[in-house]
Amino acid sequence: MRSLAPLVCCLLVLVATTPYVATGQATSAATTASGHAEPSIHAVYPDPVTGGDEGEFVVLDIPDGTEIGQYAITDGDGTAGIPNTTARGRVALSTAPNQTRGLTDWPVVGLDGHLALANGGERVRLQRGNQTVDAVRYTDAVEGELGEVNGSVIHWRPLGATDRPVVRAAGDEVRAFALPDAPAAPVRPIRNATERVYLAGYTLSSARVADALIAAQRRGATVRVLLEGDPVGSRTAAEARTLDRLSDAGVSVRVMTGPRARYRYHHAKYAVADGRAVVLTENWKPAGTGGNSSRGWGVVTAQSRVVDGLNRTFQSDAGWADSEPWQEYRQGRQFERGEPATGSYPSEFQTEPVAVQRTDLLVTPENAQGELVETIDDANDSIDVIQPTVGNWESPLLRALRRAAARGVEVRLLLSDAWYVREENEQTAQRFREWADRNDAPLTAKVADPDGRYEKIHAKGAVVDDERVVVGSLNWNEQAASENREVVLVLHGSDAADYFAAVFATDWDAGGFDTPVGVLVALLGLIVVAGLAARRVSFEA
Known part of the structure; x- marks a missing residue:
């Protein structure tokens, strides 16, 4: 039975908006006359964030060992043939392959001929000879977004956005903590790390956290930090100094930013430290993990599936084109003066080991x-x-x-x-x-x-x-x-x-x-x- 960055930044990050969703139509002739599976159109990318839409491409799903030289892509106005090669899996086809290789991790194959995908929409066909093998019709392409075929419709999402599955880990013991009561809890795994620390956050201005990261770097651990590039209300001068200090010490600090950003905000707050992970509700700053202001919840876990899942998420997020080195990002930028959090609060709730079933x-x-x-x-x-x-x-x-x-x-x-x-x-x-x-x-x-x-x-x-x-x-x-x-x-x-x-x-x-x-x-x-x-x-x- 139960008993009966600046502050405005937090408000603006919480405001809800309705996401834009565009749809299209897709049809497919799935097999050849001999019964073998045919390639199909997986996605279209008609509107790159580049001048003249350079690098636009079409993605095919190709059965193992298919010779794709017998196919061509057409939009009705132009047709581009595919070079005679054997491929499998997903392949991006482009008339400007050098530009496309900078946009995607899929293998890129250059097309022979002319193809210009209209931003306003059109019908794209995959042909073998005179036969249409697959066709996709899209409308109103979204700049910088990939249109993925999902059954009979097309869903638009930022190019490079991940498709992470739900990760379920078997039962174990984790450590639960509350802030501001236990500010040592989220930093302790970093202080003990000897091999790697991957820290993801919205902002980072805590000197305690920076000290722990630099110490791990000096012990020989690989230390990487990923933050939001454009937090609402601007980045504070204190945070900029903290990130300068980390970069000067050799820590890799990157921020998610720019016109190719896959997410509105990188708002995740977690760290992977050797075989442990910290997941929490607070920012890496004195008001949050420093225990100087906010009520927060957090967990430290060594469940391998959770640690591996967070590692994969970090690698995907830090390793794409919207991740920019801090030292490049900060050039020519001015930073706002912020009010430091200096509160002191009782430690009513201590860190505790708790059993979890999953x-x-x-x-x-x-x-x-x-x-x-x-x-x-x-x-x-x-x-x-x-x-x-x-x-x-x-x-x-x-x-x-x-x-x-x-x-x-x-x-x-x-x-x-x-x-x-x-x-x-x-x-x-x-x-x-x-x-x-x-x-x-x-x-x-x-x-x-x-x-x-x-x-x-x-x-x-x-x-x-x-x-x-x-x-x-x-x-x-x-x-x-x-x-x-x-x-x-x-x-x-x-x-x-x-x-x-x-x-x-x-x-x-x-x-x-x-x-x-x-x-x-x-x-x-x-x-x-x-x-x-x-x-x-x-x-x-």
Whole structure:
């Protein structure tokens, strides 16, 4: 039974927008007359972020050992033949192969002839002789995005965006921690690393973290850092000095930026240190991992599948064309002065080892939102959610919370009281309470009262049915789920749930209005009835 960069930057990163989705049509004649499989069109890239659209290409899926010289690509206006070669898997075909090789990791084959893919849309055909083997029609290409054939439609996504699967790791023991209570926890794996440290974040300005990274570099470890290139509100001068210091020490520091950026923001917060990984809700700065401000959640795990999954995600994100060295990026840029976080808070929650039955590694935009919606939809008893703020009322995660409450699941939503979101969060909490009253649903929401234990909520997590925990960088809004790079863990097991449920309960009970409107009305009614009864007894006496 349960007990009853600059700050404006955080607000803007949380704002939800609706992603653009374009569609097209695809048809295929899948086999030759002899019954052998034919190549098919996997994707089109009509609108590169280059002058004159140089480097545009078509991607084929080619069965093993197919001689592709018998095929050609045509758009009706021009036709380009494929050189006589044997290929297999996915191959990019281009009339400007040298430019295309700088855009994709797929093998590139140069086309013979003329082919210019229209940005406004057209029909692209793969031909063998006079026969159309496959055809794709697209409309309104998106600059810098790849149109992938998915059945009968085309989905556009940034070129180079990954397609990471959900990673599920068998049970083990992990270490759970809360901030600002345990600031040593996220840094300790870095301090102990001797072989590698891959740190991913939105921002990094902590001298403690920088010291640990430089020390690992001097011990001979391979140390790499990947951050967001253009955080909302601009990068602070203190962070720029920190990144200069890391670069000067030989640490590889790169930022995701530029017109070919695959994600709206690189907002993930994790580190791989030798055979361990840290996944948390906080930025690598004094306000977050330094323990000087924010309420945050985090986990340290040695589960090999999770560590390997994060390693692969880091390699994919740091190794593509939108990743720029810090020393090149900073040239000619000015940085803003920021207010340092210097708060001091009690250490009520210590780092604890907790058993987990399974851990799921989720990332956005590939799979996290769908998996989390499914987790909420599977809830039977209770859901506690902590967020700095939440997105649009009709976003998938918020709809899932209301569905859960409508079927009787007890839902509590705790939001930040930071000055830059307080008014919005008060309105959101009131809207949830009014909805619960109208629908007689066990849902309530309120704005937190830190009560001296932290400055503001920055945690992004949930405890579901006292047996699953969600912890990671994902703010519950549509933009973060569909456009950002985010990393989330789902921990299965009552031990982990008990730890974070205790943190949540303490924060929930610290104060703030949380009584549902319906309960207040009922109490008022009882008071009125009691008053009338008392008057009647007095009169008759």
